[in-house]
Amino acid sequence: MAARILYCHCAYARVVPVETKGAVLEGLVRRDVEFQAVPDLCEMAARGDARLAELAAHGPLRIAACYPRAVKWLFASAGVDIGDAEASVCNMRTEPADQVLARLVPGDPQ
């Protein structure tokens, strides 16, 4: 089963470098891949948004967001377990955009 891609724009804070998240989003848009982009995972988790469970329910998930420990327990706070084996988290606070894109879309020639 192909991995799903989830991108968090962290829209309500300035902790993710604007250049990094912009380059990752633009890289995804330019590639012919399916992805889900959300304004802010924290806000979704606080609302208990049912889409979090939907995202985690369909096989492997590759997430572009922030620190993996924070992302894992944010999902958990909304009652959604993203198993360590089923989800990989790219940290846009610390990783460069090209590295994040390479992990989100492995094998892509761009």
Place this chain on the structure above:
Amino acid sequence: MTGLSVLRVVIAHGSAGDREYEVVRALLETGYPVARVPAAPGPAADDEIVLGSEQLPDAEPTAVVAALERLRRDRELPVGGAWKPWFPVIDYARCTNCMQCLSFCLFEVYGVSADRKIQVQNQSNCKTECPACSRVCPEVAIMFPKYRHGPINGEPVQEDDIRREAMKVDISALLGGDVYAVLRDRSARAKSRFSKERDDERALKERQNCLVALRQSLDVPPEVIAALPTPDEIRAKAEAAAARAAAARGES
């Protein structure tokens, strides 16, 4: 928590031409999730709207957002971005259910589940930019993902962050009459990330700042301030929380 979803926009790759990135970014920054699909998508769900090349003739981002706002209001769907999502997230792999966070927080952000487990129950009560409860957590189990520095922001926890005994704040001392003695006790502070970010002194100051800010705000009615718990009430809450924690651990 409501479980509600905001209106999601489904866009097929290429439907917005060269401006696809600008449109997607504008949607995200105004609170709309986006599902980008490679080809013509299927029928939309009630909380979705599909935008194809017919709906995106010029793909002017502001016009797209304005049209969606009208649609969202017509469907009475919630709007994203109504508040800055600042709240604690508990790492249950580290949490020992000691209830210190519940005792320390002024604003009833924390509660206890039916099975007597500490929980974040009132996220929107949390005061933006105040990570005080995280600083006093003895197990480095409380994160604020939007905080700037580690380990509070979710960075991996290092040995230096774990000084459990040093961080077991005496709540009665902090909240009672011996506050100044606690503040004077600076001698053992290490020059480390721990001392800068996981610091009971800073936590206490942040907690006090929250109270001052509330008092100064014209938007907070006096009765709300008056309803804040007194030190005695907080101490009683701490004792009750400790009793619940002991019961949860099976102690008599």
